[in-house]
C-alpha cells in the first residue's frame with residue numbers, strides 16, 4: 001500500500017504513464033485546443049455539475065456572443081443568463097459575470113497568474129484556479145475534483161471518507177506531487193489524470209484492463225473498488241411544497257425577478273411561495289392572497305389549483321402547485337421586498353419566452369402555453 005508521505009518516488013512514473021496514454025486516447029474537446037485562460041475558465045465553470053456532451057453547444061454559443069472577458073463584463077446580467085439558460089445552477093453564471101467585471105476593474109482585463117488573486121475572484125475555488133493556472137500557463141498546480149479524487153484515492157488505497165480535511169489534505173498533497181516543480185508539462189499531466197479519472201477509473205466498474213496506471217494501483221490488485229473510495233453518506237432529502245400563481249390582467253401574467261439571497265436570484269419566475277405544511281385549502285388561499293398583497297400590493301382572489309409538477313433542486317424535492325388568481329383591485333404591481341420596478345413585469349406568452357426563467361419556471365410556461373392554445377381552439 002502507498003502512503004502519501006512515501007509516494008514521491010512513484011509519482012513521476014504515474015505522471016509519465018498518464019501523459020503517454022492521454023496523448024493517444026484523450027478526447028478532442030474544444031477547451032483543450034486553447035491556452036486562453038478566459039476560454040478555459042468558461043469551460044471549467046460550465047463543467048461544474050454538467051456533463052461534457054451537454055456543455056459543448058452551450059460553450060460554443062456563449063463564446064460566440066462573449067468572446068473575451070471584456071464582452072462578458074460589459075453584457076447585462078439578463079443576457080448572460082439567457083446564454084446560460086438550460087445549464088442550470090445560475091449562481092455559476094452570476095459569479096462568472098461578476099468575476100469578469102473584477103478582472104476588468106482590478107486586473108486591467110488580464111487574468112491573474114497567481115493563485116491568491118485567482119482565489120479572490122467570485123466562484124473560483126482551489127480546483128478551478130489550479131486548472132486555469134496549469135492548463136493556460138503550465139504553472140505547477142495539482143488538481144483535485146470529483147474524478148481525480150477517486151483516482152488518487154485508489155492509487156493511494158485511501159479508505160477514509162474523502163470529504164474529511166485529513167483526506168482532502170492527503171489528496172491535494174498527492175496531486176501537487178504529480179506536477180513538476182518547474183511547472184513544465186503540468187497542464188498535460190492534469191488533463192491526463194482527469195481523463196483517466198472520468199473515462200477509465202469510473203465509480204462502479206473501473207476499466208483496469210485499459211488503465212495505464214494499473215502497475216501502481218493497490219485497489220485494482222485487491223479488487224476493492226466498492227470500498228475505495230469509501231461510499232458517500234446518503235443525501236438527506238427535504239420535501240417542500242410551493243405555489244406558483246397565474247395572476248392575469250388584460251392577457252398578461254405577473255412575473256417577478258428573484259432577488260439576491262433567493263433561489264434562482266436574477267432569474268424570472270411566476271410569483272411563488274412556500275406552502276409546505278399548509279393543509280387547509282381555504283387557509284392556503286388566504287395565505288397566498290395576503291402574501292401577494294404584502295409583496296406586490298395587489299388584492300387577488302386565489303382560485304383553483306390547475307396544474308402540479310415535481311422538480312428537484314440540490315437536496316430539495318419540490319411539489320409545485322399552480323393556482324389561477326383573479327385581481328380584485330387594480331393597482332400598479334410593485335415589489336415590497338426589493339422595490340425595484342424593473343423586477344416586476346406583466347408579460348404575454350411571447351415576452352415570457354424572452355425572459356431568463358428558472359428551469360421549473362420554463363416547465364410551467366410550457367404548460368401555460370398549451371393550456372392557452374387549447375382554450376383558443
Ligand code: SF4
Pocket residue numbers: 151154155200201202206207208211212213214217219220
Ligand atoms: S487500475 Fe483500475 S482502479 Fe486503479 S486507477 Fe486504474 S482504473 Fe482505477
